[in-house]
Amino acid sequence: MxxxxxxxxxxxxxxxxxxxxxxxxxxxxxxxxxxxxxxxxxxxxxxxxxPVDPTNRVDADPRAAELGRLLFYSTALSKDGDVSCATCHLPEEAFVDGRRLALGVLPLERHTMSLWNLAHQRWFFWDGRADSLWSQSLVPIEDPLEHAFTRAGVAHAVHGDDALRQGYEALFGPLPPLEDGDRFPAVARPVPANDRAHQLADEHARAASEGDEHHTHLFGSGFRHPHQRAWDAMAAEDQAAVTGVFVNVGKALAAFQRQIESxxxxxxxxxxxxxxxxxxxxxxxxxxxxxxxxxxxxxxxxxxxxxxxxxxxxxxxxxxxxxxPGAPVDDPGRSRGLEALRASEFGVRSAWSDDPEGPAGVKVDFLPSTGxxxxxxxxxxxxxxxxxxxxxxxxxxxxxxxxxxxxxxxxxxxxxxxxxxxxxxxxxxxxxxxxxxxxxxxxxxxxxxxxxxxxxxxxx
Ligand code: HEC
Ligand code: HEC
Incomplete structure (x- = not known):
């Protein structure tokens, strides 16, 4: 004393x-x-x-935080309209879920992380496979175990909701002409090869169709995922426009989350x-x-x-x-995280970063190229x-x-x-x-x- x-x-x-x-x-x-x-x-x-993240130009913008708040709690960014970030990051439970292993559209292999003081973090996820908070925030949305949604769906969800659309356009300018359903399908995204979450979703689908000879393995040879097929059918500039909306959604989500401080x-x-x-x-x-x-x-x-x-x-x-039980014995952690980080299209040095040449990227410049x-x-x-x-x-x-x-x-x-x-x-x-x-x-x-x-x- x-x-x-x-x-x-x-x-x-x-x-x-x-x-x-x-x-x-x-x-x-x-x-x-x-x-x-x-x-x-x-x-x-x-x-x-x-600290303010220079790779996210709206990181410290209160309007982005307000938009991010709407997005964080929106179930419209999920396959069946029933999952939001707050499904696992419950605000009244200190932004976690109290579960051993998380449960989204399907069960996850890892425990939900806490969201305290995120602006100070250098790597995100247990395995550090994201190098910014905004790029982290994109992953659960397209993860088939979590929101199981697609970036084209995100663009449509923002477009179709007055509050989201107004908040978005005030910050980032006009949305692409999403009403044109031929150019902008409701469901489309690139499906990364060898993605762990997609493999798991595939295993779940296989288990659910046990005995069904006609079930196609989503990762069978030569099989293109339907979301990928829809994506490939889009013009390159429309793909870029949709990915741009998706990235901006991640940046608004980051602006919201950096306020969760202990x-x-x-x-x-x-x-x-x-x-x-x-x-x-x-x-x-x-x-x-x-x-x-x-x-x-x-x-x-x-x-x-x-x-x-x-x-x-x-x-x-x-x-x-x-x-x-339920979590893999051989979770490779950081070694696979590093490979995923290398493969990510949304790194701090990528064209989607608002400061790709800047000092925030130094942390990735000297990483080993494999795990x-x-x-x-x-x-x-x-x-x-x-x-x-x-x-x-x-x-x-x-x-x-x-x-x-x-x-x-x-x-x-x-x-x-x-x-x-x-x-x-x-x-x-x-x-x-x-x-x-x-x-x-x-x-x-x-x-x-x-x-x-x-x-x-x-x-x-
Ligand atoms: C060699 C580095 C290292 C040392 C030393 C260490 N920790 Fe940890 N700690 C970690 C890592 C890494 C994790 C996460 C491990 C995992 O999830 O596989 C962790 C997890 C934890 C957690 C769980 C936090 C959460 O949110 O899940 C607590 C609590 C903790 N450590 C407390 C301690 C205490 C108390 C000591 C000293 C007795 C200690 N640690 C020593 C690296 C360390
Ligand atoms: C199904 C439950 C679930 C949903 C839904 C979910 N998360 Fe998570 N969150 C997790 C789990 C589990 C992890 C750790 C995953 C891993 O390391 O592989 C995590 C990790 C994180 C982290 C990393 C924290 C750190 O310190 O590295 C952030 C940030 C985060 N989530 C934000 C979000 C946002 C934003 C959304 C909505 C777009 C979201 N989460 C949706 C379960 C969920």
Missing amino acids: ATLVAAGMLALTACRREAPPSSGAELTFEAPVSEAGVQAALRMSPVPPA RDAPFDRFVEGLREQDADKLASLDPAAARGFELFIGEARCISCHGGPLFTDLEFHDTGVPEV HGHGPGEFKTPSLRSVATTAPYMHNGAFQTLEEVVSFYVTREGARQTGTTEKILVPLDLTAEDEADLVAFLRSLTGSPPDLARLGAPNR
């Missing part, structure tokens, strides 16, 4: 440097954490302002307390959480991957997460901001509670050894009380809940 001590006792030099106490300050405070803890804490808070957690108030030498604020971190913080940056070595104000290094590691160099089980280190609100955990939802996650790191029980599992992850010599303290610290990272008046479903 923070204690008020008389001047002359050991002062917190770090605090002095950050925020010199006003002259004549006679009192100073003793922090409930070590000097190393003070130094680390000052680097981990506050969350800096959301800030002002008890841990942040504690760090303010360090800076301002304010005893009340220092007390925001209770003694268990303060001990947990020391373990987090010390003996438990969590900070080596979960450092910085987002509590993530923004990169990929194999932590040996145990298998769960080689990445192990089979590497996944993105999740941010731990507001992590207590987003159970279950890990890319496959293997753990239901934070207690289970911490116990996994401490005991390493059930950990898969893939050969690339991080060497740093060894059983830790910690007590049950230490584990509880680590959990208490993780809980101190819960920021204010999302402002649903601004971020919840719009009244339409």
Whole structure:
């Protein structure tokens, strides 16, 4: 607990440097954490302002955020009109679904990710197969397991809805002449070869038609997917116009999502307390959480991957997460993610980016050209901001509670050894009380809940 001590006792030099106490300050405070803890804490808070993505020219435009909000909650962007982003990213559930594995039009192989502080992320998805938030946002729409929709359908949906059309045209200019059904079919898109989601959808279709000899494998030799056939029948400039609308929809969705921020957690108030030498604020971190913080940056070595104000290094590691039913044992994670990133038509260096030559692309310039160099089980280190609100955990939802996650790191029980599992992850010599303290610290990272008046479903 923070204690008020008389001047002359050991002062917190770090605090002095950050925020010199006003002259004549006679009192100073003793922090409930070590000097190393003070130094680390000052680097981990506050969350800096959301950076603007130069590859998305409407990223910081409030009109784009408002359009993005309509799109995020619209079920019109799905095959049967019953799936929206909010089907899996529920606003009143901290933008996750509470499921182990996500469920869209069909079951997914991975756990729904949280949407906190997305503007600070470098790669998107568990395997980092998107390099911008706007290009990420396009994937679920055409994913046959999620919205199972097509980009031509998206253009028609925007065109056919007054609010969407007005919001869109005010920002991006007139839509193409979508009323011309010969030029613009209702359903059309390119279907990427070897796309995992399409293979899975194909497997589901095959299982559903068991015994039906006439069922054609969607990926059978020489078979062209009907959506691809419709796409191929379009003129190149009409294809480009439709893809342009689709990309703009992704950019508006990004502008909406970058507002979903986790800030002002008890841990942040504690760090303010360090800076301002304010005893009340220092007390925001209770003694268990303060001990947990020391373990987090010390003996438990969590900070080596979960450092910085987002509590993530923004990169990929194999932590040996145990298998769960329904998720593949051999999910290749980052190695396949890298290949998908290379194949993506919507990269930050592509013609669809608003800054293809700019510095945002540096991160992709030096990536290995294949998945080689990445192990089979590497996944993105999740941010731990507001992590207590987003159970279950890990890319496959293997753990239901934070207690289970911490116990996994401490005991390493059930950990898969893939050969690339991080060497740093060894059983830790910690007590049950230490584990509880680590959990208490993780809980101190819960920021204010999302402002649903601004971020919840719009009244339409
Ligand atoms: C069927 C459930 C489902 C739907 C619908 C869905 N998502 Fe997701 N979302 C997921 C899952 C599962 C992942 C992780 C997938 C993976 O890594 O392969 C994810 C990942 C994300 C991420 C990446 C976060 C990060 O830190 O990398 C963002 C952003 C996101 N979704 C936004 C959206 C948007 C925008 C929509 C609507 C266009 C949407 N999602 C629709 C389940 C869903
Ligand atoms: C070697 C890097 C590394 C270290 C060290 C590490 N983590 Fe992680 N952490 C990860 C990665 C990567 C994931 C995601 C793994 C996956 O889904 O397969 C993760 C997932 C988590 C999650 C789940 C978050 C979510 O939203 O699903 C929590 C909680 C967590 N770590 C806490 C900790 C704690 C506490 C420690 C210290 C005891 C720690 N981590 C040490 C890399 C690391």
